[in-house]
Amino acid sequence: MPSVSMTVNGRAVTGDVEGRTLLVQFLRENLSLTGTHVGCDTSQCGACVVHVNGESVKSCTMLAVQADGAEVTTIEGLAKDGELHPMQEAFRENHGLQCGFCTPGMVMSAVDLLQKNPNPDEGEIREWLEGNICRCTGYHNIVKAIQTAAASMKG
Amino acid sequence: MQMTGQYRIEAPRETVWEALNDVEVLRLCIPGIEEIEKTSDTSFTAKVRAKVGPVSARFAGEVTLSDLDPPKGYTISGEGKGGAAGFAKGGAKVSLEEDGAATLLNYDVNAQVGGKLAQIGSRLIDGTAKKMADDFFSRFAETVGGAPAEAGPTPAAPAAAPQPAAPPAAQEPAPEPSDADVGAGASLGVWVTGLLVAVLILIAIFAL
Amino acid sequence: MYDFNHHRPASVEDAAKALTGASDGKILAGGQTLIPTLKQRLASPSDIIDLGGIAALKGIKEEGGNIVIGAMTTHATVAGDATVKAKIPALAALADGIGDAQVRNRGTIGGSIANNDPAADYPAGLVGLGATVHTNKRDIPADDFFLGMFETALEEDEIVTVVTFPVPEKAAYAKFANPASRYAIVGVMVSSGPAGVRVAVTGAGPRALPPRRPRGGAGR
C-alpha cells in the first residue's frame, strides 16, 4: 500500500492509502476533514474543491498519491486563529449559502478566482463558477459575496 | 438506436452466407472478441471486451441466429452483461443480395444499452454502436471478400457528420435525432445548427 | 474504483517501460477523464502510470517559430501563458474554454489529445492549427494523429511528450458548449498561416476533422 505525505492546512500528514484512494477520501476518511464534500461522481458539482499547491482542484478527481508532497488547503484551513477569511466573511455577510453543502467548494473556488483575478466583474465571476453547482441560492448572493470579498481584500 | 448500412463484398453470396455462419469468421471479425463458442446450430456464447476511450468493459452474453433464410440472410441478435457497466443488447437484420459476382450485404442494426453506460454515457452510445457495427462489417467484408471493402452508405438520416477521408468505412456515425434535449450529440439538429453557426461566426471574425 | 498498481516514473523512458511491463497499463496525465471513468468502474486497468512526476513534460516555450507545449502542461497554464496569448491567442482561448476552472487546473494537453474524445476541444485545435504531436518514438502530424472516436495513431507503449504549433497569421476558435457537460457540441478552429488556411471541427463527428467543403475554397 503506497504511503503518501503532504502538508494539509499547514500540518504535515502521512498516511497509507491504496492507489485508488481519492484525495477527497484521504481528507475525509484518513484525516477526518469532513468539510470537503462529495456531491457528484462526474467531476462537475465542485463540492469537493480544495487547493493543491495553491490552485483549486476537484479533490474527487485526483488520487491521493497524486498529491504526494503537495501543499493542500481545505475549507478547514482557510480561517486563521478563529478569524474567518474575508471570503468566508463575505459569504456570511451576503447570505451566500443556505444548506451549506456546496459552500466549502464554492468558497475555495472563489478564493482561487480572486488569486487569479482580484477584480472580477459579475460576468467573470459567473463564468468562473461554472465548475460549482449550488441548488439553493440561485447564485445571486454568492456572486455578491465574491464581489464584496474582492473589495475587502483589496483593502 | 438504429442504423443501416451496406457493404459490397467481392465474393459470391453462398460464400458470404457460409461465412456469416462460421464461428471462426465471426471470431476474426467481432471487435474485442475474447471467447466465442458455438452452443447449437443457431446460437453461441461470447465474451467481448468493448473499449471506448477510457472505458473498457467486458460483456458476456449469448448470440442467436433467427429468421434463417439461406443464403439470403438472417437476423443476428444478442445480449451481453457488462457487470458494473450495465448491459448491451441488440440485433441486426442482415440480407445478402447478389451483385454480379459480388454480394451486397445490407444491415439494419438495432442496439440498446442499459444501466450505467446508458445513464452516464448516453452521448457516446450512438457513435460507439455505429463504430462497432462498422468495425465488424468492414472486417467481415475484408475477411470474406479479400480486398478492403467498398462501402456504399445508405444513411438512415441525411449524413450531417463529415465523411471520413480514408476507407474502409460505411457512413460515419451520424447521430440519430433523439428525444434528449441536453446530451452532447443528442440531436442531429443541434450538431448541424451548431456547426453552421460556429462556421458563420468564424467567417465573420476572419472578415474583420 | 477497482484497485491498481500505481507507478510514478521520473522519466518518459521509465514510463514507457512501466507501460510495457503492465498487463493492462493506462497512462494517467491530468486524470480529468480517466479518474471519473475509474470511479464509475467502467475500466479496470492493472497499472496506472502517473506522468505527474516527469518535470520534463511540463512547460511552454517558443522554438524555431513554433510554440512548443509539453504534454503535461495544464489547460490553465496554456490559457494563461503570455507567449501563447501573444502568438496564438486562439489556442489560449480554446484552453480557457475547456471544462471548468478546476478541470483546467488539472487537465493536460497530452491527456486530452491521447484520449481524443469526439467532443474535446484540443483535437480541433491541433488539426486546425496544423500542429505536430511528438511522442517518445516519433513525430506525428495532427492530421494523422486523430483516427476516430477515441482512437489515435498512438501505439500501445507510445507516450505523447510535446505538441508543437506553428504560429499562424491569425486564428480563431469558436465553440458551442453543451449546456450540461460543457463539452463541445461543436467547436471550430480556423487558422491562416504557414500551412495555408485550415479549418477543423470537433464535436460534429467521431473525431476532429476538416469539414467536407471548407467555405471560401479554403483547403489543406
Place this chain on the structure above:
Amino acid sequence: MSDTGIGASVKRKEDFRFLTGQGRYTDDINRPGQLYAYFVRSPHAHAKIKGINKAEAEKSPGVRAVFIGADMEADNVGSLPCGWVVTDRHGDPHKAPPHFPLARDKVRYVGDHVAVVIAETYAQAKEAGETVEVDYEELPAAATLGTALSSSAPLVHDEAPGNLCYDWVLGDEAEADAAFAKAAHITKVDLVNNRLIPNAMEPRAAIGEYDGGTDSYTLYSTSQNPHLLKLILCAFVLGLSENKLRVIAPDVGGGFGSKIFCYAEETVCTWAAKKVRAPVKWTGDRSEAFTSDAHGRDHITHAQLAMDENGKFLGMKVETTANMGAYLSSFATSIPTYLYATLLAGQYTTPVIYVNVKSAFTNTAPVDAYRGAGRPEATYVVERLVEVAAREMNIDPAEIRRRNFIKPEQFPYQTPVALQYDIGDYDASMTKALEMIDYDGFPARKAASEAKGKLRGIGFSAYIEACGIAPSAVVGSLGAGVGLWESAQVRFNATGTVSVFTGTHSHGQGHETTFSQLVADTLGLPIENVEVVHGDTGSIPMGMGTYGSRSLAVGGSAISKACDKIIEKSKKIAAHLMEASVDDVEFDKGTFRVKGTDKEKSIAEIAFTAYVPHNYPEDLEPGLDETAFYDPLNFTYPSGVHIAEVEIDPATGMTEIVDWVAVDDFGNVINPMVVEGQVHGGIAQGVGQAMLERAVYDDGGQLLTGSYMDYCMPRADNLPSFRVGMTQTACTHNPLGVKGCGEAGAIAAPAATINAITNALGILSMDMPATPEKVWRLANQHAQAAE
C-alpha cells in the same frame, strides 16, 4: 425594530459552521464498528426476477451479509406506504400496489433495489455487489407518460389495470360546459410539464444502528421530517415500537421535497443493523440519486379558458395526465390532485373550473413532491393560458390579469376549486412589479435589442400558492394519513438562556436564525441566548417536518404560542416574586413590571428562580419549559408577480435573461435577507425547469439524463441577478401574520420565462425546456414566416 428582532436581516447563526467546514452532514458521521451497504439495483426498467444467486457475493472479502427481498419478507417487513388516499371519480381509493424496500418478484424501474451487500468497507460491498447474479426475464416497459394509459401499454402492476392509479375530478363538468357555451372566445393550450430531478447537492445517506442492550434503533438520515420517517418506519414498514426508534436528521444539504419521503435505503439500513448487529451506513452517490430519488413534475395537460368579449374569464377546463412512476412514493398521489387542481383559480375570479386528473404508473423512478409540488404545475397552466389568451384577444398581458384579479374587498374569497383565500392584494404586486421593470420603457428596450439583431421579450407570471401545509382537519378530509400541525418547545435554562425545540427541520432555510429572532424578539432576550434544536426525534417534540413552505407559518406559530405560554407562566412567577397580583404584571421587552410601581424582574431572573424555587408556594410549579402545538385554520396564500425580460440571439438560439423582477407578498417577514435568498433559489429552479432541465427516459425505460453530463443544472452563468420587491398583506389566521416563501420562485418562474421567450419569438407556445436548439428553430421559423 432592534437589529436582531423581527424584520431585521440578521446574519445567519448557522453559517459559521458551514463556512468553516464544521457542518455535520450524515456522511460526516461515523459510528464505531460500522459496516457499509451497497445496493444492487436493476439495470432494467421492467423485468421478472427469476432467481438471485448471492453465493459468490457472500464469500467475497469483508462481506458480512447479502440480503434480498425474500429475507425482508421472512421478517415481515412491509411495503413503503403512500400516505395520502385519493378517492377517484367513482368513489374508489387510488390503486396502491405494494412497494417493497427490496424487490420481490419484479423490478419496475432502472435503479429499483434488488439486493443489499453489507461489508466492512464500501469498496468491498460494491465489489461483492457486482458478483450478485440476478436472473432477469426482461419485460416490455411502459416508459413514457404519453403512452402509459393506452390499452397496448405493458402493465406495471397487475393491481392497476391500464396503469391507471386514479381518475379524479374536481368541479362540475356540466357547469363548466355551460360557461364555455357562453364564451366569446376560448383559448386552448397543450402543455408538457417536464420531468425534473431534484438534485439537492447532498446525496441521500443513512446510518442504521441497533442497540441490543435496549433493543432500540437509531437512524441517522438525510430527512426533511425525521418524526414522520420514524412514524412510517415503525407503524407501516418495520413493525417496531415507536419508542424504540430514534431518527436523527443532522445537517441536511438541501431537500426541495426529495428528502421528505421514506425510502428503501434508510429502511434497509435500519432493519439490517439488527441482522448484522452493527451500524450499517449507506451514502448514495449522484448516479444513485439520479435513478432513485423521487423525481418531480411530469404532467401532460390540455387546458381551455373561456372568456367574454372583454377578456373576462368565464370558465376553465383542464385535463391532466400525471406520472406516478413505478411505485407510489410517500405523498405522490396528493401532488397532482389536492396540491395542483385546487390552485387552478390562480389570482383570478374564474367562476367555474373543472379539472380531470389521471395518474399513471410507468416504469420510471417514483414521482413525488419537488419544490412547489403541484403548485408550479398549476401556475404554469394558468399563466400560460392567460398569456395566450391575452395574445389571442390582443389585450395587454398585464391588463388582462388586472381585469380578472380577485379584488382586495372580495377576501375572504372562496374559489371554485375548494380553497378559501384569506387575504391578498394582487393589483398592488402587479403595480409594483410593472414599476420596477419599467414596463412603459419596454418598447424602447425591444427596439434597442432589435437594432442589435436581438429579439426581446417580456413575460409575466402572477402566481398564487397555498402553503403552510396544514390544517389537519382539511388535509384529513382530503385523504391525508397524517395530521399537519406543528410543535415547539421553548425551554429556559436556569441561567436565562433558551433552547427552542422545533418539529420542523432546517436544510438551508435558516431556521436557527429566523426562529431565534422570533423567540429573542418575543421574549426580549439577546439573540445569542437562543439556541434552536431540530432534527432529533430523541430530543424534539413530535413534529411534522419541513416542506410546503410550512415551517414559519405553522412551526413558527407553534413557537409563538409556546412563547406566549412562557410569558403567561412567567407572569405567575413574577407576581409571586414581586408580591403582586398576576393581573397587575405587565411584560415588555424581557422585563416584568408591576403596573403603577417601579418593581420589575427580568425574564432571566424569573427563569433562575423557576429552577431554584426556594420559596415557591405550593400552587406554583417550578420550571420554565413550555410546549405548544399549533394547527392552523387554513393554508396561507402567498402570491406575487414575477416579470422576466429576455433577449434572444436568433442566429444561435441563445436566450439571456436580462432582467428579472419578483414582487411577492409573503405577509409579515421575520428576516428579509433569508426570504430574499429563498426567492432567488426558487427562481433559479424555475428557470432551470424552463430553460435547462429535463429528465429523459428512452422508450426502453433507460434514464438518458442520469448525470450532470446530460442533466443540465442551472449554473451561475445561466442566471442573472434578480430584483426582489415585496408587498405585504398579513395572513389573517396565524399569530405571526406570515405566509410561506420557500417555493414562490419555483412556482412563478417557469411561466414567466416561457411567456417572455414566446413573447420575444412572437409565437404562442413552446415546450420547456427552451433549449437553444428549440429557440433557434422557432426563431428562424418565425423569421421565415415573417418574410
